Amino acid sequence: MGAVSQPTLRYPGYTLDQDGVGRVLPGMAGVVYNARVGDPAFGWAGDHVEPGTSIHNGDPAAEFALHYLTCIGNTATVTSGLAKGAQGIVTGEHARLLIDFPAEANDLLCVGDNIQIKAHGRGLAFTDYPQIHLKKCSPALIDAIPFEDLGGKLRIPVTMELPIRIMGSGAELNPEYVDQDLMSGDRLLMVDLGIDRMRLGDLVVINHADHRYGRGYRAGAVTIGLCIHGDSIMTGHGPGILTIITCAEPLIEWVIDPAANIANYLKIRSLAS
Amino acid sequence: MSVRTNADRLVSVSVMGNIASPGFSGLPAIPYSLTSDGEPFLLPTYGGIVYNVSVGDSVYGWLADCIHPGVSISLKDDVGNRGLNIFSCVGNVAVVMSGGAAGARGVVTGKSGRFSEHVIIHFSVADREKMAIGDKIVVRSKGVGLDLPDHPDIALKSCSPELLDALEVSSTSEGKLSVPVVAVVPAHLLGAGAGLTSEGGSLHIQTADRQAIKDAKLENLRLGDVVALADYDSRFNHGYLGGAVGIGVVGQGDSPRAGYGPGVTLLMTSHKGGITPLLSDDVNLKPLLNL
Numbered sequence A: 001m002g003a004v005s006q007p008t009l010r011y012p013g014y015t016l017d018q019d020g021v022g023r024v025l026p027g028m029a030g031v032v033y034n035a036r037v038g039d040p041a042f043g044w045a046g047d048h049v050e051p052g053t054s055i056h057n058g059d060p061a062a063e064f065a066l067h068y069l070t071c072i073g074n075t076a077t078v079t080s081g082l083a084k085g086a087q088g089i090v091t092g093e094h095a096r097l098l099i100d101f102p103a104e105a106n107d108l109l110c111v112g113d114n115i116q117i118k119a120h121g122r123g124l125a126f127t128d129y130p131q132i133h134l135k136k137c138s139p140a141l142i143d144a145i146p147f148e149d150l151g152g153k154l155r156i157p158v159t160m161e162l163p164i165r166i167m168g169s170g171a172e173l174n175p176e177y178v179d180q181d182l183m184s185g186d187r188l189l190m191v192d193l194g195i196d197r198m199r200l201g202d203l204v205v206i207n208h209a210d211h212r213y214g215r216g217y218r219a220g221a222v223t224i225g226l227c228i229h230g231d232s233i234m235t236g237h238g239p240g241i242l243t244i245i246t247c248a249e250p251l252i253e254w255v256i257d258p259a260a261n262i263a264n265y266l267k268i269r270s271l272a273s
Numbered sequence B: 001m002s003v004r005t006n007a008d009r010l011v012s013v014s015v016m017g018n019i020a021s022p023g024f025s026g027l028p029a030i031p032y033s034l035t036s037d038g039e040p041f042l043l044p045t046y047g048g049i050v051y052n053v054s055v056g057d058s059v060y061g062w063l064a065d066c067i068h069p070g071v072s073i074s075l076k077d078d079v080g081n082r083g084l085n086i087f088s089c090v091g092n093v094a095v096v097m098s099g100g101a102a103g104a105r106g107v108v109t110g111k112s113g114r115f116s117e118h119v120i121i122h123f124s125v126a127d128r129e130k131m132a133i134g135d136k137i138v139v140r141s142k143g144v145g146l147d148l149p150d151h152p153d154i155a156l157k158s159c160s161p162e163l164l165d166a167l168e169v170s171s172t173s174e175g176k177l178s179v180p181v182v183a184v185v186p187a188h189l190l191g192a193g194a195g196l197t198s199e200g201g202s203l204h205i206q207t208a209d210r211q212a213i214k215d216a217k218l219e220n221l222r223l224g225d226v227v228a229l230a231d232y233d234s235r236f237n238h239g240y241l242g243g244a245v246g247i248g249v250v251g252q253g254d255s256p257r258a259g260y261g262p263g264v265t266l267l268m269t270s271h272k273g274g275i276t277p278l279l280s281d282d283v284n285l286k287p288l289l290n291l
Helices: A060-069 A103-108 A139-144 A187-192 B078-087 B125-130 B161-167 B210-215
Strands: A002-004 A052-056 A075-078 A087-093 A097-100 A114-117 A154-158 A160-162 A203-210 A216-229 A240-247 A252-256 B013-019 B070-074 B093-096 B105-111 B119-122 B136-141 B154-156 B177-181 B183-185 B226-233 B239-250 B263-270 B275-279
Touching (some): A052 A060, B070 B078, B078 B136, B105 B239, B119 B136, B177 B226, B183 B275, B263 B275
Antiparallel strands (some): A002 A052, A052 A097, A075 A114, A216 A240, B013 B136, B070 B119, B093 B105, B093 B136, B226 B239
């Protein structure tokens, strides 16, 4: 269980961009009324924009349980306050858990309202592909992704490929905890590779990334990630990529599909591709 | 061509730390970390007085996880520790102020980042043997504010004027700064530390893929080696930027963990590629600072 979080700032509130210019920007925590999975990851006048409602638990051990047991696609239910009974879907894990509720429910949510998650998915594995590790995938998400079994390999739709050299902040954390930002500081590269068209909720692939027990470089490894939060002005940061599928061997192939977004797969909203 | 600096205007100020104890997390007291292949391991890691690993030794082959050569210090107060970590510069003199080694002098050789935030200091082995965990060490910090007026695109960090002198950098005819290094680390082999502060802490070379380390000619790295970081802008945090160049010193040993390996303390960075790494042998703190 978690509660709707309050955005926090440390005096004087500036975040430095790559040229050292300090800016004050919203985006993290609280209820973000106007950013949802399916919306662009880039271009917000915000930093690390967390779509929808962000929840946390003030007790450290309970907070880690919330982080480690919750899976993408799990259902969330409001258990207190004006929105009591409203149902949502888990769409990401950042410093807080991110949940998509219908706009009517967001309007009724108050900071501190309790939200309970039916955590389901830890331990999930492909019985025919023991080398492929699943992280934070609910059975509902895995059922919804149109995998192709190539007999010895799996093919997964993704919206784009990210080069491993731009994978940044989060390399110091274990892959069971939050995301790893892609580093968007090279703006020309973002445009050249079309990364600036990424949407919140996109599935993406990182070739040569082994995220089984850390987040590191290994030639031939493949990691499928989920874009969970928006871009950042901070050096070494950018849209957040949550590890959901990883394999140390080249057993995962991918096909570029603009519809590869959890907004489609989890029927949160339908996206024009 | 020699390089002008503002070193005569720098302020030298004391920052203090205590010799840090190695630590492990509390109950249920599972002491293992995981290798990049998921194998549990239990090995010495940061903190304490390390008697038999010193600047100049190989970064590889120790049964340890990011070991700090020599002595690691920190301050329990977080804000004060940040002062220690940010103001201490590589090459600064450190003086033991309490305990059996009081009066002994050492030299700052590196810093570690998130989760440890230690300053790493070289002392003679004889001095290390007289020290105890908790002993007070003052670093006579000097270097924050150091600038190169003829190279405004270059930011210096954690770099003492003494180290800058010893490095024998020079201005090239194209107006760039030529800096001797033992190797250039490609961006895809930089891991933990990306997105974190470049004023202190460390950016780690990741070594799980040993063939990639050989391909990048990083297999003979030693503690204290000066290296270049390709395509990284480290003015305000460390992050990828095509064409940017950083210079750092290897402060910590290798690690079995994914995303980790030898830790690099940043010394200088140019987001405009205004640094030309000059591959040379033996660009190491041990000869440079007479350790």
